[in-house]
Amino acid sequence: MTLHVLRAFCLAAMFATAIAAAQPEAWRPSFPATIDSHTWLDTHRRLCFGVDGTSLDEVIDAGSNVICGGTNAAGIGFAGGPFILGREGEFVDIMTGVPIPAPTLAELRSRVDAAHARGVKVLGEVIRFNMTPWMQAEHPEWQEINSPGGKPITVEELKDLHVLGCWNSPYGDWFIKSQVELVKQLDWDGYNMDGFGCWAQCFCPSCTAAYTADCGHAIPAVRDVNSAEYRHYLKWRLARYTGFVARWTAALKAVKPDFVTAPWTTGPGRWWHWMGAPAAEGTDAMHRVLDAPFLELLWDFPADQGSNLLPAFTCRYYRGLCGDRPAWILPYLCEQGQFNMQPPRAECDLREMTVLTNGCIPAQGRWQQNADTPLAHLNALVEEREPFTRDARSLKWAAMFVGESSRLLYGLPGARTEVPLGAWIGSGVDTPDIGKLEPGERRMPAHMESAVGVFRAMMEDHLPLDIVIEPDLEDPETLQQYKVLILPNAACLSDKATATIRAFVKAGGGLVAMHESSICDEFGDRREDFSLADVFGAHHRGTEDFSARWPNYPKWTELYLGIAGRDLHPISDDAVVRSNYRSGSDRLQYIGWMTNVDVAAGATKLGRRLSAPVEWPFIVLNEPAAGRSVYVAADLGQAYFLAPYQYQRRLISNAVRWAATTPPPVTVSAPLCVQAAFYTQADGRRTVVHLLNEVNTSANRAIPENNPPQREETLPIAGINVAVAGEAITAAFAEPGHLSLPLTKTPGGFVVTLPRLDTHAMIVFEE
Ligand SMILES: [Zn+2]
Known part of the structure; x- marks a missing residue:
């Protein structure tokens, strides 16, 4: 290198450094550590809702050892109510601003003391982030502002309008301070809260300033996941909420180290949480900084109203959200969805045990019982199993990734905003159903449908399956516990996650990936090719829609997987797969989305789509370094949920077995x-x-x-x-x-x- 060239090189390098310094590194989500799971939950977990001062002894005698009043704090409950600190440090009614009379607080405290005297724990009922009159007068800038340029309301207007305070403003700090004071005065052992959630957009001064400081932009006015600007903002908003929840939990545990945080983290559990953006309600990672997130579990919601599949999946999913710790789940023991009539005891037992089998803790409601199925019976079901559920860890063999970004930001191809903000699907019983689609046509985000299909296949073939989330894929230690990772059309994966997966496979791990896995980053921004193309041994060239719902089958397709000789592989050489071939035929039908991919050098094609003019590969096998990868050029998981054939189950479970290399120990x-x-x-x-x-x-x-x-x-x-x-x-x-x-x-x-x-x-x- 001549001196002249060297100087030019140095100048160019210096110039590049200067540019890099001028542009701060782009913001991306990071995740808090999971909190220590050991609290009084180790010994007390049989919770009953709907308890008041007069029924306390009755529910304790029936075997409950954790007490909560209402499922929300709209009024005075067993131990809590609609309380927030007033300006002078006294408790006031959050809606009216009227001080809570001392005898009322004394009565609540005496109930908590009475419960403690009988050895049971108490969750206080906490009200959501409502604005309160003194605050509206003195700090209107703490109010959540839902549209750009929006102005806070007046104290006068607050009498009729229930606006929220912004948790991301000093309101959030005041709210936490109020919670700490309630715990000190009322001696709660934990809290339960309805209305917990971050919601999507706030344009208050605090949010605006924080977003500009972190990302250098104004908060986008659009509310549409097809906008990259909005998707980046939404991930920021969600991560910010996780941070707020972590601070809140830490403040309560500073008062009582084994305090149990147990809010309803989705509201309510009618699959709405899964409906995709823009109406994001909470974050996946926040479950890692809560002790026992609560979920209402229903048995009658779309897209599958008739089976135990979605409730079972939900429990396994919440176990994963919590990081191999149990969530607390209230199975709805109702008829016709939410009508309050008692189902037969066999059905109640099945629902309770669905929660327990899938790694969560069933909670009870005092109203959900009768002579056939008394509370004592439901508590006994749980209690006699406690020696075998306490401190249990899942058996680590297969992990399926279910990701927040893929759920919220990838959506349904061509229809990313299926459920507009506010337009949630009601139950038809306590809320009007305003969904636009017929029940049989209703859909979850594509990634979730794929995950449910994989769960069904793994469950029917009795294979161990954990669910892992975004923080887990960025943590090599978590991934290393497993033999095989499944990506069910996990379209949105960060560079850090794909780097961890690549290292996992190179070190001998197995991978089963479907359809558009890794085609986008964690913000839903599309890449030119799969981030994991080198691991899959396949390059993305496009997608094709062969999906259909009865009775319209506009376009469907067929596969050739091989029925004899060299074309057979352990994944396809299976009695269940063979049972689907008609005599004299070597074709299998397929209804669902497929991917057009080119096979990379060194990888192996297994099967093909019988299409013209190009017969695209169906499966690509690759063995980068020590591990095995099975890439399926179709959303086989979604197909097995929405338009299933039996052969698909075995293709999924055999692919997992082949990639894992070693069979499960049980x-x-x-x-x-x-x-x-x-x-x-x-x-x-x-x-x-x-x-x-x-x-x-x-x-x-x-x-x-x-x-x-x-x-x-x-x-x-x-x-x-x-x-x-x-x-x-x-x-x-x-x-x-x-x-x-x-x-x-x-x-x-x-x-x-x-x-x-x-x-x-x-x-x-x-x-
Ligand atoms: Zn705000």
């Missing part, structure tokens, strides 16, 4: 209607296999959109085999009941047989 041989979930306790020395019998003897005769069929009886299943690998097991029991199960030696370990499964049982293997 295997269950049971009918498709049995759900299995796998946990360990005592540092892995105990393995607990939950078995849930979902059979419905009413044979699904009720039409699914009007009263999903309710179980009236249990049809026991005999002879379920559970095999465990290795030599270390010394005993096995069926719980509850502590029935000893004889261990039969097999070449690789032991097998036991459960003589009879009623609604739910656990097979417990002890080393």
Whole structure:
């Protein structure tokens, strides 16, 4: 290099450095650490809502050991109410500003003391972020402003208009201060709050200044996920809320280290949380800084109103949101969706055990009982299982990624804003249904439909499956616990996440990815090609729509996977796949979205779409370094949820098995209607296999959109085999009941047989 060239090079380098320094690094989300999970929840988790001063002893006698009054704080409850600190440090009614009389607070405190005297814990009812009169007068700038240029209302107007304070303004600090004071004065052990959430846009001075400081822009006026500006803003807003929740939790734990934060984190659990942006309500990562997020669980909401699939998926999803810790879930024991009539006991039991099987804690409502199904019965179901659910960790084999960005920002191809802000789908019972689509046509975001389909396949083939979220994919230690990662059309992945996945596969991990996984970054900005193209061994060239709903099939397609010889592969060489071929045919039909991809050098094509003029690959196998990747050029998960064929289940589960390389350590041989979930306790020395019998003897005769069929009886299943690998097991029991199960030696370990499964049982293997 000559001196002249060297100088020019140095100048260019200096110039480039100057430019880089002038432009701050673009803002991107980061995630807080998961809080320590050990609180009084280790010993107290049988919560009952709807308790008042007169029914306290009754619910404790029925086995409840955590008490909460109402499911919201609209009025004075058991231990809380619509309270916020007044200007002088006294508690006032948040709506009227009238001071709370001392005898009222004394009465609440005496109920908490009475509960404590009987050894039970109390969640105080917390009101949402409403503005209060003194604040509206002195700090109108703390009010949430929902449109650009919007002005705060007057104190006079506040009498009729319930506006919110902005949690991102000093209102948020005042709110936290109020919560701390309530805990000190009323001695709560935890809180429950309805109306918890960040919502999408606020143009108050605090939000405007914070966004400009972090990102250098004004908050966009548009509210549309098709706008990149809005998508970037939304991720910022969500991360900001996670930070607020973390501060709030920390402030309460500074008063009581084992205080339990348990707000309703989605409102309410009618799949709305999944409907995609712009109406984002909360963040995935906030669940990591809460002790036991609450969810209402319903059994009658679109897109599948007739089965136990979506409720089961929801519980597993919340377990994942919490980072392998349980969420608290209130199963709605209702008929016709939300009508308050008691379902038969067999149905109540199934709902409670669906929550428990999938790793969450069922909560009770005092109004949800009768002589057939008393509160004591529901509490007993949970209590006799507690020795095997306490401190349980999921068995780490397969992880499925379910991502906030893919859910909110990728949406349905061509229809990203299916549910406009405010236009949520009501229940039709307590809220009007204003969804624009017929129930049978209603959809969740494409990524969620894909995840539900994969969950169904894994559940029916009884494979262990955890759900992981965005913070987990950016943390190599979390990913390394698993043998295989599944990306169910996980379109939106950050560069950091794809780097972690790439390293995971190169180090020997397995990957199963579908459709447009990694085509966008975490802001939903599309890339030229898959970020993981090198891992998939496939390059993105486009997508094609072969989806259909009865009775319109405008365009469908067929596949060739091979029925003999060299074309067969362990993924497709399967009795269930073979059962779908007609005599003399080697074709399989497919309804759903597909991807057009080119196969990279070194990767292998498995099967093809029978289309003209190009026969695109169906599956691409790649083995970068030590690991295995299966890329499916179709949204096979979504297809198995929306327009399923049996062969699709086995393609999904066989792909997961092949990519994982090693089989799961526990295997269950049971009918498709049995759900299995796998946990360990005592540092892995105990393995607990939950078995849930979902059979419905009413044979699904009720039409699914009007009263999903309710179980009236249990049809026991005999002879379920559970095999465990290795030599270390010394005993096995069926719980509850502590029935000893004889261990039969097999070449690789032991097998036991459960003589009879009623609604739910656990097979417990002890080393
Ligand atoms: Zn604001």
